[in-house]
């Protein structure tokens with residue numbers, strides 16, 4: 001019986017799991033609804049069942065498990081501290097110990113975006129970049145998460161919370177952010193922030209093609225629809241969001257002088273509509289050294305970055 005590594009990505013709506021070889025080659029994967037209202041014990045049992053089923057399907061034993069969670073976790077013990085989007089917020093839930101006892105192998109927990117950063121480092125752009133790599137990772141979706149790698153090592157900090165790149169202040173008097181601050185990058189350039197501007201433009205009659213594309217239904221307005229519409233106004237809104245991202249990235253570049261900045265998450269799928277203005281802003285705003293060698297790229301792993309990071313962490317522990 002062969003041995004594989006397991007990666008788990010715990011989300012508010014679904015749990016994804018995969019078994020893979022040490023080199024990141026995925027052998028089997030599965031997904032199930034989280035049903036987070038049933039509470040931590042039921043969700044942990046569901047993860048256990050998902051992994052047992054994958055193990056049975058592949059005929060492989062699980063050598064070690066890595067698991068990304070949406071919030072704060074005590075990394076050395078694998079105890080969740082604060083998962084803001086899950087009921088009860090999972091305060092002090094000993095997830096790693098419980099799963100370890102049930103499945104008989106080491107379990108390592110980490111914040112999901114730091115996990116995606118690790119995935120990109122080990123199996124994405126980091127694989128071919130010169131070592132030791134310094135890199136900033138932005139995950140742009142419903143929120144903006146981040147992660148920082150300094151000379152080949154993921155920087156976690158004492159609470160595993162280092163690298164929250166989406167909560168840099170970009171506009172001092174800007175819109176409120178979920179973290180309590182104002183004018184964070186997340187409040188300006190996340191998917192909902194961009195869509196909100198699209199909806200405003202549509203309601204004011206300034207985005208007629210978008211109106212036609214979504215049938216006037218505001219619930220269908222997303223950054224992708226805004227780009228596809230071809231309205232000049234929505235294109236400007238995307239460029240504005242990209243310029244705010246560019247400022248945040250220029251700050252990270254000034255602080256770290258990294259070789260690489262990677263953009264992941266659903267909004268990064270806008271591709272050059274984001275990347276071109278971002279690269280311009282970085283060139284304009286970093287004046288202390290040349291930035292020609294600093295690459296700003298879309299993630300190579302897309303929505304699999306998190307699960308592959310979890311596999312990389314499991315492979316380290318196993």
Ligand SMILES: [Zn+2]
Pocket residue numbers: 166167168177178179180181184186
């Ligand atoms: Zn914030």
